[in-house]
Amino acid sequence: MKTKVLAALAATMAVGATCAFAANPFVDVPSDSWAYKSVVELADAGIIQGVDGQYFQGNRNITRYEAAEMVAKAMAHMDKASVEQRALINKLADEYADELNNLGVRVSALENRVGNVRITGDARIRYVQQSEGDKFKATDKNIDKFGKHFFKGVDRVNSETKNDDSWSYRVRVRANAQVNDRTKVVYGISTNNLSFADNSTASDSKDNNIFTDLAYVDYNFGGNNWDLMAGRYTYVLGGDRAYGYFYGDTFDGAQLKYQNDKFVATAGYGKFKEGHIGGADYHFSTYDDKDYTISTDGAKTAYGELEGFFGGGRVAGSSIGVYYNNIKPQDDNLNDFDVWGTYASVNFGKWNALVNYEKYKLDKQANIDLDDADVWIGKLTYGKANFATPKSWDAWVEYINADPMLAKDGWYSNTWLGSTNSWRNDSLLSNVKSWGVGVDYTFAKNAQFQVMQSFASSAKQGDADPGEETRAQFVFVF
Incomplete structure (x- = not known):
C-alpha cells in the first residue's frame, strides 16, 4: 500500500486532530503540499510517526503492519469521527484484522459506540x-x-x-x-x-x-x-x-x-x-x-x-x-x-x-x-x-x-x-x-x-x- 494512497485517506482519518496550525514534524512535507494539512493533523493526533521521526516519505511503500498501526490509532479516536469516517475505519480494520490482532488490538472495539447494534x-x-x-x-x-x-x-x-x-x-x-x-x-x-x-x-x-x-x-x-x-x-x-x-x-x-x-x-x-x-x-x-x-x-x-x-x-x-x-x-x-x-x-x-x-x-x-x-x-x-x-x-x-x-x-x-x-x-x-x-x-x-x-x-x-x-x-x- 503506497503512502500517497494513505495520505489521500488522511482527510477522512484525521479524527484526532486538535489544531490545524500545529508544527509540521516532517522535513519532506512542504507547506504547499496538497496533503500538508492532513499529514500534520494525523501526526499531531499521534496516528502517524513517519520514518526516524523526521521524514514522511510520501512515495514509500509501507507494510501491512505499518498500515495496521495507523488504523489502530485511528480506532482510538473513534469517538471524534463522523459516520463516514467510522465506516472507513471499520472497513480498514476488517482488512487488517489479523495484523490488529497480533498488535493486541481487539477489532470488536470498533463497534463500541453508543446506539450501535x-x-x-x-x-x-x-x-x-x-x-x-x-x-x-x-x-x-x-x-x-x-x-x-x-x-x-x-x-x-x-x-x-x-x-x-x-x-x-x-x-x-x-x-x-x-x-x-x-x-x-x-x-x-x-x-x-x-x-x-x-x-x-x-x-x-x-x-x-x-x-x-x-x-x-x-x-x-x-x-x-x-x-x-x-x-x-x-x-x-x-x-x-x-x-x-x-x-x-x-x-x-x-x-x-x-x-x-x-x-x-x-x-x-x-x-x-x-x-x-x-x-x-x-x-x-x-x-x-x-x-x-x-x-x-x-x-x-x-x-x-x-x-x-x-x-x-x-x-x-x-x-x-x-x-x-x-x-x-x-x-x-x-x-x-x-x-x-x-x-x-x-x-x-x-x-x-x-x-x-x-x-x-x-x-x-x-x-x-x-x-x-x-x-x-x-x-x-x-x-x-x-x-x-x-x-x-x-x-x-x-x-x-x-x-x-x-x-x-x-x-x-x-x-x-x-x-x-x-x-x-x-x-x-x-x-x-x-x-x-x-x-x-x-x-x-x-x-x-x-x-x-x-x-x-x-x-x-x-x-x-x-x-x-x-x-x-x-x-x-x-
Missing part, C-alpha cells in the same frame, strides 16, 4: 460417526473386581437429545447493542443440533425449537479493568485458555472480573440450564435388578478463576491458571461436590502446548460412596486457523486420560460429568484413555473446514470398548 452469528454443518463399542461387560473378572452391584446401564433423560443420524446442522444469531461507552447488551438465539434426516416440523418436534442461549448485560468500570456481567451467558471452567472439559453452555448467573495485562481474576455464581449437569435425570439399572433415578436438574455453582499471562501479555502470550467450582445439585439425594483444576498454555513460535488437570471430589452421592475422579488432558497445536485469513490452518494432537466415577463398594458410574467444549462424545470423555488428531482449514474468508478423529481409545476400568469417533464439519461466521 451489530448482528453476528455462525452456522455449522456437521458429520459425526461414532462406533458404539461394547457395554461394560458382566464378566467374572469384572464382577470379582467391582462386585456384583456395579451399574449395567446409565440412561440420561431430559438431557441434550442425541440423534442416530450422522449429518446435522446448527444456526446461532447474536445481537450486540452498545448502550453507552461502558455498557453493552447481548442477546442470542440458537437452534439445537438438527438432523437432516428429521422430517418433522418445529410445531411437533422439541429438537427444532429455537431457544435463547445468550441474554446478558456487560458493564466495564474502573478504567475498563473491572467487568460485571449478569444474565444468561456461556461459562467455561478454566476460561478461554483451558480445554473446557466442564462448562455451562446455557448458564444463568452473575460474574465479576478484574483484568490487566498480567492476570485475570474471576468470581461468579449461577445455575446451569442445559447439558447433563443442568437438565438431566439419570436412570440407573444394576446387575442385581435394582433401579435408581437421580436428578441434576438446575444444579447451582459458585466458581472462581485466577489466570496469569507471560511472554506477550493477555492477548498473545502464554498463560497458567487455576480454577474451582462448588456444585450444588437440586436433588436432595445429592450432596455438594467440588471441581478444581489447573492448566498451562505455552506458545513457542507457531506451536502451542496445553496441559490441563481436573479433579472431581464427589464424596457421598445418593447414599453411595464414590471415589474422586481425575482428568488429565494434553494438546499440541501447530499454526492458527483464523476465520479472517483464507488459507490459514492448524493441526493438533491431543491425549485424554479421564477416570470413571467409581463407588468404593463396587458401583460403577460415569455420571455427574457436565457439558464439554470438547468435540468428543460421552464414551470418549469418561473412563477412557484416548488420543485424537485434527486439522482446521480456512478455505474462504469466514468459512472453515474442521476434521477430528480419535484413535487408540480404551477403557480405564473394565472391558468396555469406548469405540472411536470421526467428526467433520463446515463452520461459517457472519
